[in-house]
Amino acid sequence: MQAQQGGDQWVSLVFFGVIIVVFYFFMIRPQQKKAKEQKEFRESVKKGDDVVTIGGLHGKVSSVENDDTIILEVDKGVRLKFEKSAISAEATKRTQTPAAKS
Template sequence: MQTIFLQATSDGGMLPQLLMFGGIILVFYFFMIRPQQKKAKDQKKFRDELTKGMNVVTIGGLHGKLIGIENDIVVIEVDKGVRLTLEKSAISMEATVKVQ
């Protein structure tokens, strides 16, 4: 029984454990939190730079051409005469294929 207690003691103290915990936090920040913040910043910048006539894709996958922009509301034309009113946050990215 005494050998179990002797094995549980550590000579290094808490410093190695704190360094390991700090390293885990740094890895978590640089590989998970920071890229997510950068992506959100880029997405916000894209939405702020939307202009009429751009071909865009919504989060739901609809392709259309921006017809009107007013504050946080956008109007896209998905087909001739078919217009949808959406929140600006519903725009995902610029379309690579032009909508006719």
């Protein structure tokens, strides 16, 4: 009976290890990839890009003041200053819809 209990511990340990690996590949890794893509996008923002802020405000980049700050034009003559970290995504990618099937 003692040998059987030792085997059960190994099975439990292997099962727990498999759960950790699955959790990493389905939860942590995709989040890291998305964060990396967002960081690269924020660093590549340039004048004229249509963007969406994390608050849902849509606008066009009017100017890039420095490494951390941009000016968004949200309407004719209305410009707002934002941190680059407040940019969520490129608006043209979010608003694109698949072509209608004929």
